[in-house]
Structure formats: C-alpha cells, structure tokens
Amino acid sequence: MRPHNIFSIFVPTFFLMKGYLKRNSADNFKKVVNSATSVVILTHTNPDGDALGSVIALKSYLSTLGVRSRIVVPNPYPKNLKFLDSDGDVIIYSWKKESAERVIKSADLIIALDFNQLKRIDDLEPLVRNSSAKKILIDHHPLPEKEAFDLVISNTEVSSTCELLFWLIREMEDGSINRIPDISAQSLYVGMMTDTNNFSNSVEAGTFLMSYELLLHGVDKETLQLKVFAGFTEERMRLMGHSLLNKMKILPELGAGYIILTKSELDEFKFLEGDSEGFVNMPLNIYGITISALFTEKDEHIRVSLRSSDDFSVNQFSRKYFNGAGHERAAGGRLYIPVEEVGEYFEESLRKELEAN
Ligand SMILES: [Mn+2]
Structure with missing residues (x-):
C-alpha cells in the first residue's frame, strides 16, 4: 500500500527525527543487524x-x-492480541521452555x-544476561x-516502544514507510x-504524525480498535463492575483511590491475562483523585499497577515501596505480603511519600 497524499513525502526527515532518535542510531542498528546470523527478539513478562x-x-x-529472526516472550500474551500473532510465530517460554532456551x-x-x-x-534473565550475543535495547x-546492552535506543518522549520503533524503521527507510x-x-x-x-495518555505530537502516516499506509484503525477493545468476555465486564462497586476504595484526603483483587475473586470471574487492563485508570475519573493503584493477587506475589494524573511520580513511589519502576505517571511493581495487608501498606506508604515531597 502506498500513501495517496503527496504531502507525506515532503515532510523533511531531519525535522521529524529531531528528538526521537540519537544521531546514527539507525545506522548503528542496521550495521549490527546486518552482521547477525541468528536474531532473537524479546519482550517483557505479561x-x-x-x-x-x-x-x-x-x-x-x-x-x-533478509534478516530472519525468532520471537521469545516469557509468558502468554492476552487473547485479544492473538490476531497479531496469527501464524503462531511467538515462542512462549512458560509453554515451550526447551525451544525458547535453544x-x-x-x-x-x-x-x-x-x-x-x-x-x-x-x-x-540469567540466560540472556550470560549470553555472549550482542544485545540491543529499544x-x-x-x-x-x-x-x-551493546546498543541502547531509548527515549521517554514517545508514546510507546512501537512509536520509537516506527521512527527507527522510518529512518532506516530514508524517511518513508x-x-x-x-x-x-x-x-x-x-x-x-x-x-x-x-x-x-502520553500522546505526543509525533504520535499523531506516526498515526497519520500509518493510516495513509492503509492501516484499518476501526477494525483494529474493535479487535483490541471489544474482544473481552462477559466475565471481564462483570469483574470490572464488581471492582468499581465493591472493591474500589477512595481516599479523598490523599487524592487517591485503589482496588485490590484477590485470587479467589479473579477465579470467580474466570480471570484471563489482560482482563484487568485499564482498571487502574478508573479511580482517576473521579473529581479530585490524581493517584490510583490496582493490586492483583498472584500465586507468589501481589502485582502492583500505579497511575498518577499530576506531577506525583509513581515511578519513584514504586521504586521506594513496591519493588518496581516505570514512567512518571504509570508504573508497576510487586509486593510480597499477604493480600489482607496490602490496603494498609499502600495507605501508609502513600502518606509517607506525600509527606516527603
Ligand atoms: Mn510500552
């Protein structure tokens, strides 16, 4: 598919690239990729x-x-994203340990x-850390x-890794996709x-440019939107209702709200990975609430998601109290305490953090 709008061709590349990629990142990336014979592409857990x-x-x-590669992910991705991996190319480590290791x-x-x-x-982690392969981060x-890593292509001023990758690929293609x-x-x-x-959230000016070019390229945004955001089960919607009605706790004096979901609740609503996507943002819709948290009980830990809609840094908050990290307004982490203690721990940590700032 080709852009049918002539203007897209005339946007100068050097202008678009400003701030997105360090000089030579694309050249260095190309060089390393072209000299590789066996490439593995990895991404994070969940x-x-x-x-x-x-x-x-x-x-x-x-x-x-002309570069062949394999994809390995630590554990399964949400079902509504299966259409992206329609050929089943993605090797899921928790399902196929031996082939992933090989x-x-x-x-x-x-x-x-x-x-x-x-x-x-x-x-x-150990397998990758100890590997003698060259390593690139994007x-x-x-x-x-x-x-x-041997080469780091990192930028926090983009909406997503996909946006950064878009600019990288575009640069490698001399400014055209x-x-x-x-x-x-x-x-x-x-x-x-x-x-x-x-x-x-985190939409930058470049995000619209990227979207513009991808739509001209022929991306069908409505179909993708339906596939991704309308692919949930009835149980997931009920779990959302239960979370809002029975589980959300609001702390007006701290400008915060949180939801804790226990393992038995997740089982009751036939929880699938990805079902709680977006739940953490819900308390932020309430007037005066600018900090929110979602805790989900897993087998060996409590999964933590944190959000902020002002300058409160949940990245710092997570590093200090929740064994995690992330962005300034969106971060994750883990707790290793009984689920019954999570509410009190969160409230106390938040009070301390707000007093310290
Ligand atoms: Mn991301």
Whole structure:
C-alpha cells in the first residue's frame, strides 16, 4: 500500500527525527543487524499490546531486509492480541521452555523491546544476561540498564516502544514507510493505541504524525480498535463492575483511590491475562483523585499497577515501596505480603511519600 497524499513525502526527515532518535542510531542498528546470523527478539513478562506489537512489527520488518529472526516472550500474551500473532510465530517460554532456551542459546544478536531492565523477563534473565550475543535495547521507559546492552535506543518522549520503533524503521527507510510490510504497520499502530489507552495518555505530537502516516499506509484503525477493545468476555465486564462497586476504595484526603483483587475473586470471574487492563485508570475519573493503584493477587506475589494524573511520580513511589519502576505517571511493581495487608501498606506508604515531597 502506498500513501495517496503527496504531502507525506515532503515532510523533511531531519525535522521529524529531531528528538526521537540519537544521531546514527539507525545506522548503528542496521550495521549490527546486518552482521547477525541468528536474531532473537524479546519482550517483557505479561506482554501487553506495545510489547507484542513491537516484537511482531520488528520481526516482519527485518524479514524485508533478509534478516530472519525468532520471537521469545516469557509468558502468554492476552487473547485479544492473538490476531497479531496469527501464524503462531511467538515462542512462549512458560509453554515451550526447551525451544525458547535453544533459540536464545544459539542467538548472536538479542534485541530487547519495551523493557529496560533484564529482571523484567524473570526466569529468562540469567540466560540472556550470560549470553555472549550482542544485545540491543529499544525502549521508552526511564533509567535503562545500559551496561547490559551493546546498543541502547531509548527515549521517554514517545508514546510507546512501537512509536520509537516506527521512527527507527522510518529512518532506516530514508524517511518513508512505503516499503514496510502491512503486518508491521498494523502491529505498530496497535502498540501505540494500547499504550496510550486509545489516545488518552502520553500522546505526543509525533504520535499523531506516526498515526497519520500509518493510516495513509492503509492501516484499518476501526477494525483494529474493535479487535483490541471489544474482544473481552462477559466475565471481564462483570469483574470490572464488581471492582468499581465493591472493591474500589477512595481516599479523598490523599487524592487517591485503589482496588485490590484477590485470587479467589479473579477465579470467580474466570480471570484471563489482560482482563484487568485499564482498571487502574478508573479511580482517576473521579473529581479530585490524581493517584490510583490496582493490586492483583498472584500465586507468589501481589502485582502492583500505579497511575498518577499530576506531577506525583509513581515511578519513584514504586521504586521506594513496591519493588518496581516505570514512567512518571504509570508504573508497576510487586509486593510480597499477604493480600489482607496490602490496603494498609499502600495507605501508609502513600502518606509517607506525600509527606516527603
Ligand atoms: Mn510500552
């Protein structure tokens, strides 16, 4: 598919690239990729739309350069994203440990997307850390673990890893996306759309430019929107209702709200990975609430999601109290305490953090 709008051709590349990529990033990336013989593309545990979108977009783009690659993810991605992996190319480590290990061990280039600390790939960490393969990072989170990588392409001023990857690919293509495969275009769009929660968070000026070019390329935004945002089960909607009606706790004096979901509740609503996507944002719709948290009980830990709609840094908050990290307004983490103690722990930590600031 080709752009039918002549204007897209005349936007000077150097102008668009300003601020998105460091000089030479694209050249260096190209060089490393072209000299590799066995490439593995990785993303983080609990892959979301940006994670899955970026790995699939990159694999399909690399194939146009004659570079074959394999994708490994630590554990399953949400069902509503299956259409991106329609050929079943993605190797899920928790399901196929041996083949995932074999692929990583034989790699001479590992490309990490949408995470920037190797601990984010859990059990795969030692294998990747000890691998003698060259390692490239492409990511949009703050404070990357630079020492672990040979080439770091990192920028926090983009909506998503997919957006950063879009600018990288565009640069490699001398400023035009005409030649990128439709699968790449579609996957990049999905990653951006999900990471911005459908154009509501961390949308930058460049995000609209990227969307503009992808739509001209032929991306069918309505179909993608339906597939991603209207692909949930009835139980998921009931769980959302239960969370809002019975579980959301609001602390007006702290400007905060939170939801705790226990394992038995998740079982009751036949919870599938990805079902709680977006729940953490819900308290922020209440007047005066600018900090929110979602806690979900897992087998061995409590999963923590944190959001802020003002300058309260949930990245710092998570690093201090929740064994995690992330962006200034969106972060994750883990707790290793009984679920009954989570509410009190959160409220106390938040009071301390607000007093300290
Ligand atoms: Mn992301």
